[in-house]
Amino acid sequence: MLRTRPFLSFLFFLTLFSCGGEGSLDAELSAIIKKHDLKPIEKPQTNPDIVALGRALFFDKIISGNKDMACATCHDPRFGTGDCLPLSVGTKGSGECLDRRPGAGRPFIPRNAPEIFNRGHEDWKTMFWDARVEVENGELLTPAGGQLPQGIESVLQAQAIFPITSRDEMRGRRGDTASDGTQNELALIDDDQFTQIWRAVMNRILSIQEYRDMFRRAFGDREYTIVDFGRAIAEFEIEAFTLTDSPWDRYLRGDKDALSYEAKRGAILFYGKARCYTCHSGTLFTDQKFHNIGVPQFGPGKNANGLDLGRYNVSGREEDKFKFRTPPLRNVAVTSPYFHNGAYNDLREAVLHHLDPERHLRNYDPIANGLPPELASTLKNDEATINQILSTLDIEPVELTEEEIDYLIAFLRSLTSPKVYTLHEVIPDRVPSGLPVQ
Numbered sequence: 001m002l003r004t005r006p007f008l009s010f011l012f013f014l015t016l017f018s019c020g021g022e023g024s025l026d027a028e029l030s031a032i033i034k035k036h037d038l039k040p041i042e043k044p045q046t047n048p049d050i051v052a053l054g055r056a057l058f059f060d061k062i063i064s065g066n067k068d069m070a071c072a073t074c075h076d077p078r079f080g081t082g083d084c085l086p087l088s089v090g091t092k093g094s095g096e097c098l099d100r101r102p103g104a105g106r107p108f109i110p111r112n113a114p115e116i117f118n119r120g121h122e123d124w125k126t127m128f129w130d131a132r133v134e135v136e137n138g139e140l141l142t143p144a145g146g147q148l149p150q151g152i153e154s155v156l157q158a159q160a161i162f163p164i165t166s167r168d169e170m171r172g173r174r175g176d177t178a179s180d181g182t183q184n185e186l187a188l189i190d191d192d193q194f195t196q197i198w199r200a201v202m203n204r205i206l207s208i209q210e211y212r213d214m215f216r217r218a219f220g221d222r223e224y225t226i227v228d229f230g231r232a233i234a235e236f237e238i239e240a241f242t243l244t245d246s247p248w249d250r251y252l253r254g255d256k257d258a259l260s261y262e263a264k265r266g267a268i269l270f271y272g273k274a275r276c277y278t279c280h281s282g283t284l285f286t287d288q289k290f291h292n293i294g295v296p297q298f299g300p301g302k303n304a305n306g307l308d309l310g311r312y313n314v315s316g317r318e319e320d321k322f323k324f325r326t327p328p329l330r331n332v333a334v335t336s337p338y339f340h341n342g343a344y345n346d347l348r349e350a351v352l353h354h355l356d357p358e359r360h361l362r363n364y365d366p367i368a369n370g371l372p373p374e375l376a377s378t379l380k381n382d383e384a385t386i387n388q389i390l391s392t393l394d395i396e397p398v399e400l401t402e403e404e405i406d407y408l409i410a411f412l413r414s415l416t417s418p419k420v421y422t423l424h425e426v427i428p429d430r431v432p433s434g435l436p437v438q
């Protein structure tokens with residue numbers, strides 16, 4: 001018995017490496033899936049009346065000071081729940097997708113509007129590129145501090161009540177006239193008065209009979225607050241943007257034919273030699289931690305000198321400078337442009353950047369990577385800025401062949417649900433305010 005063992009393991013090696021058939025790839029992948037405890041996306045239960053209310057609110061510009069911005073303006077179901085732009089454009093902007101531009105005298109939003117797929121998954125503990133909304137030891141931390149109302153149940157619900165407070169995104173400036181010619185009363189409230197802003201937005205919404213009826217159907221006959229607003233929008237996001245049928249998810253459910261040969265090779269690289277899994281870990285493809293992968297800086301920024309110091313702005317820790325929360329990767333093939341500021345509009349370039357970050361940071365070409373000229377001209381590629389970025393870099397270069405990169409891309413493409421191409425179906429024809437939907 002003992003003597004035959006080496007021979008048997010020799011045979012096992014032969015089948016694994018010499019024939020290289022799909023069976024052995026599946027065996028290798030199944031070990032990876034087990035080791036990393038990877039699960040397919042499941043859709044949480046939702047309540048249809050709450051979803052219907054959330055859907056109306058998500059597409060209704062009445063929630064913005066100037067009645068010209070809906071959540072969907074920046075998270076458009078037709079554009080992978082983003083806005084096509086490297087940096088987002090807020091109130092008083094005009095145009096759509098790549099043609100959208102800020103209004104006269106208005107800035108770009110300092111960050112890229114991320115996709116918002118699968119954010120109802122119970123594992124989510126962070127929202128925003130710097131996770132300024134997060135849950136830590138069961139406690140919700142947000143920019144509103146003690147003004148955060150009781151009753152919010154998730155980071156997704158909490159996130160939903162913040163865009164309406166942001167002047168550049170949705171609220172507007174003092175003295176602004178709204179799209180229907182009325183005075184923008186939401187813009188008159190001071191920036192730190194979250195409670196007042198939320199009350200004023202609810203007053204606007206509840207002055208419309210159709211909304212009062214929808215709130216009653218969703219939550220029963222009682223007083224409604226911004227907590228209900230957040231809950232409804234989150235419920236809609238979960239219903240509309242939880243997509244469970246990417247080839248990868250089907251593979252995880254046991255359909256071995258769901259992935260191509262190339263995607264399987266890519267998955268093995270992702271969880272092996274390419275080390276992507278060290279940050280894009282687990283079921284959601286993110287450790288929800290903060291990393292500096294050397295993304296070039298441009299745009300208005302959030303700090304002095306037009307820089308965006310990322311997580312540092314929340315934690316105040318030197319070592320967090322230029323670090324951003326690892327983004328998830330499902331549907332990444334349709335969510336261009338990439339990174340916290342949309343520095344790359346091509347998926348392959350975004351991946352190549354990771355493999356040799358310093359060289360990509362130093363040689364970044366803003367026009368070739370899709371920035372409009374007015375953003376390209378704000379690129380901060382002076383030696384001092386580059387060295388500052390490199391000082392907290394926390395990613396190691398990886399060497400891959402062209403063929404291996406092709407496999408990785410095939411794997412990333414296999415994370416796409418076919419439903420991303422029919423998401424326009426969730427756009428309502430009309431909203432209760434009567435304001436135009438697109």
Ligand code: HEC
Binds near residue numbers: 111
């Ligand atoms: C002006 C464009 C704009 C509008 C309008 C807007 N967003 Fe966003 N959204 C963004 C940007 C930009 C970010 C990232 C900001 C950051 O990380 O600092 C973001 C982040 C998010 C996130 C966090 C995703 C994550 O995992 O980090 C969610 C969820 C979201 N928005 C939902 C909404 C909802 C709901 C509304 C309406 C109430 C809304 N957004 C309105 C641009 C917009």
Ligand code: HEC
Binds near residue numbers: 274
């Ligand atoms: C050290 C952690 C780390 C490793 C390792 C890593 N990533 Fe990333 N990845 C990030 C972070 C952080 C970002 C966002 C950076 C930013 O916006 O500044 C990102 C962004 C991305 C994006 C863009 C997603 C979007 O929505 O903008 C893709 C695609 C991606 N990574 C793929 C990969 C692949 C493929 C690998 C393996 C070759 C990999 N990553 C390895 C941390 C990492």
